[in-house]
Amino acid sequence: MTASTHFFLRRVAATLAGLALAGSAMAQAFPSKPVTLMVPYPAGGPSDSVARSLNNTLGKHLGQSVVVENLGGATGGIAAQKVLAAPSDGYMVFQGSPNELILSPLANLAVKFKSEDFRLVQMIESTHIALVTRPDLPANNADELLAYARKQAAAGKPITYASVGPGSFYHLLGEHLSKVTGIPMVHVPYKGAAPANQDLLGSRVDIFLAPYGKNYEEFHKQGKLKVLAMLNRERMEGVKEYPAISESQALKDFTFNTWSGLFVKKDTPEPVVQALHKAISETLGDAQVRANLEANSRVPAKPQSLAAVSKVYTDGTAQYRAIAKSIDLKPQ
Secondary structure (H helix, E strand, C coil): CCHHHHHHHHHHHHHHHHHHHHHHHHHHHCCCCCEEEEECCCCCCHHHHHHHHHHHHHHHHHCCCEEEEECCCHHHHHHHHHHHHCCCCCCEEEEECHHHHHHHHHHCCCCCCCHHHEEEEEEEEEEEEEEEECCCCCCCCHHHHHHHHHHHHHCCCCCEEEECCCCCHHHHHHHHHHHHHCCCCEEEECCCHHHHHHHHHCCCCCEEEEECCHHHHHHHHCCCCEEEEECCCCCCCCCCCCCEHHHCCCCCCCCCEEEEEEEEECCCCHHHHHHHHHHHHHHHCCHHHHHHHHHCCEEECCCCCHHHHHHHHHHHHHHHHHHHHHCCCCCC
């Protein structure tokens, strides 16, 4: 080995050692200030409830407070853009789902980011989807709803369905429902679940294929709206009082759920991602956090490795893009 080669190898080794030390120092230094948990919908909705189920415990594991910020609009696109505009330092974490990060870029011309601009750090929960109607809609199960919807369409008065914005998962579900049944329906977009629920309670919109929350249970018991079915293959723990959609005659295979997780910008330094992943995983192991999520009818996620959640996000991106293509979703 020549002297120059030996010198070069020593320099490479020193550089690599320096990078390793820098990465270790970065992980130990993070976080040195409060972390923002960006929720892409208004306060009071299901996504906000999830964030407030875990932010305090997550803060304890990070050693800094985690502050929830709500910013609705563009099916989560406005909040996502704000995260992307922030430094890639892990201090702004996005609470998202396929709804905001996969479907929104496909449906909204104003959304300029791609799904691949974000990195999933850890899943948080999965969510039951409920078929909910206004309280005075003359149907008590899914098949009666379809009969009513077909009658209304024939009379030139198609039923309306709510969503949390054009191109959202709930918009796609409504379009898919209309397509598989052959019944025309009218889409009514909102900036979040909370305003959609207000109009549902006020009978200003007919149905909402919605993320199920405990508020629906109370409203259902009080007669303020109807939960006709859950989009599950079988009756599941926590929502067994409602029929599974598979129990209907016309919609046996109309089964769906969704999930959410915590994301950062794709170029966030690996030591910071690992620190967040560790803290989120520990948070999901907290009994009170799991109880809080279950109280909101969410199924707490089991912590997975970074490699595993990366595959979940990649596979989900391909799946939802295929659904969007099947209904010929066009950006507007």
